[in-house]
Amino acid sequence: MIAPNKAELLGWLHESRPARLQALYEWADxxxxxxxxxxxxxxxxxxxxxxxxxxxxxxxxxxxxxxxxRYRMTREEILDCARQAVQLGYGTVVIQSGEDxxxxxxxxxxxxxxxxxxxxxxxxLSLGERREEELRLWRAAGxxxxxxxxxxxDENLFRAIHPHRFADGPDRLTLLRQLKALGYQxxxxxxxxxxxxxxxxxxxxxxxxxxxxxxxIGIGPYIAHASTPLGSGALRPPIDPAEQVPSxxxxxxxxxxxxxIVCPDANIPSTTALATINKVDGRKQGLKVGANVVMPNLxxxxxxxxxxxxxxxxxxxxxxxxxxxxxxxxxRSLGRFAGTGPGGRGAVEIAIEAPVSALPSRSAxxxxxxx
Ligand code: SAM
Ligand code: SF4
Numbered sequence: 001m002i003a004p005n006k007a008e009l010l011g012w013l014h015e016s017r018p019a020r021l022q023a024l025y026e027w028a029d030x031x032x033x034x035x036x037x038x039x040x041x042x043x044x045x046x047x048x049x050x051x052x053x054x055x056x057x058x059x060x061x062x063x064x065x066x067x068x069x070r071y072r073m074t075r076e077e078i079l080d081c082a083r084q085a086v087q088l089g090y091g092t093v094v095i096q097s098g099e100d101x102x103x104x105x106x107x108x109x110x111x112x113x114x115x116x117x118x119x120x121x122x123x124x125l126s127l128g129e130r131r132e133e134e135l136r137l138w139r140a141a142g143x144x145x146x147x148x149x150x151x152x153x154d155e156n157l158f159r160a161i162h163p164h165r166f167a168d169g170p171d172r173l174t175l176l177r178q179l180k181a182l183g184y185q186x187x188x189x190x191x192x193x194x195x196x197x198x199x200x201x202x203x204x205x206x207x208x209x210x211x212x213x214x215x216x217i218g219i220g221p222y223i224a225h226a227s228t229p230l231g232s233g234a235l236r237p238p239i240d241p242a243e244q245v246p247s248x249x250x251x252x253x254x255x256x257x258x259x260x261i262v263c264p265d266a267n268i269p270s271t272t273a274l275a276t277i278n279k280v281d282g283r284k285q286g287l288k289v290g291a292n293v294v295m296p297n298l299x300x301x302x303x304x305x306x307x308x309x310x311x312x313x314x315x316x317x318x319x320x321x322x323x324x325x326x327x328x329x330x331x332r333s334l335g336r337f338a339g340t341g342p343g344g345r346g347a348v349e350i351a352i353e354a355p356v357s358a359l360p361s362r363s364a365x366x367x368x369x370x371x
Contacts, residue, residue, distance in 0.1 A: 003210070003262045009203040012258055013251075021254070028257035028290035035264040036292045037350065040331045041343030042324075043092040043124065043269070044085035047299040047307040048073045052098025054128065057161040057230040058151075058194065058222060060308045061098045065227045071303050072102060075111060081298040081320075082115045088324045091342040092122040094147065094295060099128030099165070108134075109141040116142035122342035124187070129169065132178055139182045144344065146179045148172055149189035149218055153208040154201035160237050161194065161230060176212055185345055187216030187267075192255050193247020194222045195230055196237025202245055202255065210262050215345040216293075217266050219255045220273030222247045223310035231310075249278050253289045260290030267345055269293040275314035282314075284330050293343070294331070296323040 004012065015021055049072040052061040060068060073081075078095065085093045093115065097103060112123050125138060126147035135146065150172040152158050158171075170178070172188075179186040190205045191197075209217050224231035224247075245251060252274055260268060270286025272295065278285065283294060297315055299307065304316045315323055331338050337351045 004258065006203050006207060009206055009258055009262075010199055013199050013202055013245075013254055015254070016250075021250070024257050025253065025289040028260040029288060031264050032260050032290050032292055035348075036267070037348040038336045039292070039339035039343070039349040039351070040287060040336050041092065041267065041293045041339040042088075042090045042327065043094045043293060043295045043343075044081065044088065044090040044298040044320075045094050045096060045295045046073070046078055046081045047097065047297070047303065048078055048095050049097040049100040049103055050303075050307045051100040051102065052128075053101060054099045054165060055163050057163075057235050058191070058225070058228055060225040060227060060310055062228060067227050068308060069306050071306050072100065073300075073303065075107070077300060078111055079114060081300075082119060082121060084298055084320055085121060086119050088296075088320065089338070089340060090121070090296070091339060092124055092145075093298070094124040094126060096126040096147070097128070099130075103127060105130075105134040105137050109137050112138055112141040112143050120342075122344065126187075129165065129172065129175060132170075135175075135179060135182055135184070139184055143184065144342070145185040145187060145216065147187035147189075147216060147218065148175055148179070149187075149191070150176065150208070151190055152194060152197055152201055153190075153204045154197065157194065157196045157201065157237055160196065160235070173208075173212070176214070180213070185215035186212070187218060188212060188214045189216075189218030189220075190255075191220060191222040191247075191273075192251050193245050195235075195244070196239045197222075197245045198239060198243040199245055200243070206255070206258050206262050209259055209266070214263065214266055217259055217263060217268050218271060219252060219259060219268070220271035221249070221252050221277050223273055223276060225308075225310045249274070249282060249285070253285060256286055256291055257289045265345060267293050267343065269295055271295070272297075272314050273310065276310070276312060279314055283327075284334060287331070287334055287336065294327050296320070296327050
């Protein structure tokens with residue numbers, strides 16, 4: 001099957017007829033099943049710090065948001081979350097934070113080393129735009145993956161909503177290429193429905209995912225935060241209203257489905273932002289239209305409300321074990337199963353019909369095939 005070209009992508013992004021959309025979602029779901037199988041990988045999310053030196057115009061963690069109380073987890077708290085990830089049967093932890101210089105390169109490297117030495121977890125970092133030496137150090141310490149969404153491939157829009165920290169600093173696309181060269185599995189992604197975002201740029205985003213050969217691709221709705229310039233309306237990037245992408249569920253489902261079709265073996269999460277705009281079954285719908293990853297939250301509940309990227313974030317009061325049970329239930333209700341290994345790109349797990357207690361070891365619970 002030949003992947004859609006830009007004109008075809010644009011046609012699908014504008015599509016609204018239910019029968020056509022159903023056909024698109026079924027196509028994406030069959031590509032997902034053939035290429036990454038029926039397992040859904042659980043990545044335990046640790047939101048390590050809400051301090052951020054950046055001024056991204058869309059994000060509630062931006063430094064200029066004086067309304068947000070800030071926190072920074074201790075090393076022990078982060079290691080406790082990793083221990084909990086093991087107990088809950090996750091294969092990966094994702095350590096995410098604002099761009100916080102107090103999370104020094106050595107401090108992060110030490111945490112990564114501990115997790116890699118004491119557990120079989122894969123470690124994903126998502127700490128913002130850090131220097132190449134830092135990325136190199138963390139990779140040498142054992143970090144497997146790095147997430148850094150490029151948010152939009154429209155350069156003018158990106159510049160307007162994401163002020164540079166250093167005039168000569170590398171942009172996110174350059175950093176993603178550096179990450180791949182350092183041997184990380186690299187994750188990019190975009191928000192859907194950013195004010196000023198056109199359908200044409202959204203089609204370009206999908207082509208950019210493929211050009212970068214991304215291993216992970218995160219796609220979620222843009223959700224307005226009133227304490228940010230973009231969310232309050234103080235910043236209004238110019239656009240013809242007919243070209244403005246809406247930030248609704250359907251647009252996100254179309255983006256996930258097309259991304260799956262164009263990047264068949266990438267790991268694609270059904271995101272918390274999607275679960276926020278449809279708290280009933282947004283996450284399940286994402287899994288039905290091409291996604292194969294979910295990110296249960298491991299952050300201590302006392303910190304959750306302080307990691308307010310956008311308002312009314314889903315799963316803010318649930319304990320880690322509630323989150324785990326809820327997501328596993330959703331996965332089972334779709335006739336899918338929770339992955340047990342690290343679930344890197346190219347690994348396909350096959351369910352074995354046996355109760356976990358009857359299996360001799362964790363590695364016997366799945367057969368991992370290299371695609
Ligand atoms: N600081 C790191 C970075 O920027 O990559 C990681 C944390 S940042 C909060 C993670 C992602 O949150 C961003 O890449 C962005 O896509 C998403 N995000 C930020 N503000 C958002 C908003 N208002 N609506 C939806 N997603 C948002
Ligand atoms: Fe900071 Fe990331 Fe939010 Fe930008 S998106 S303000 S870098 S946490």
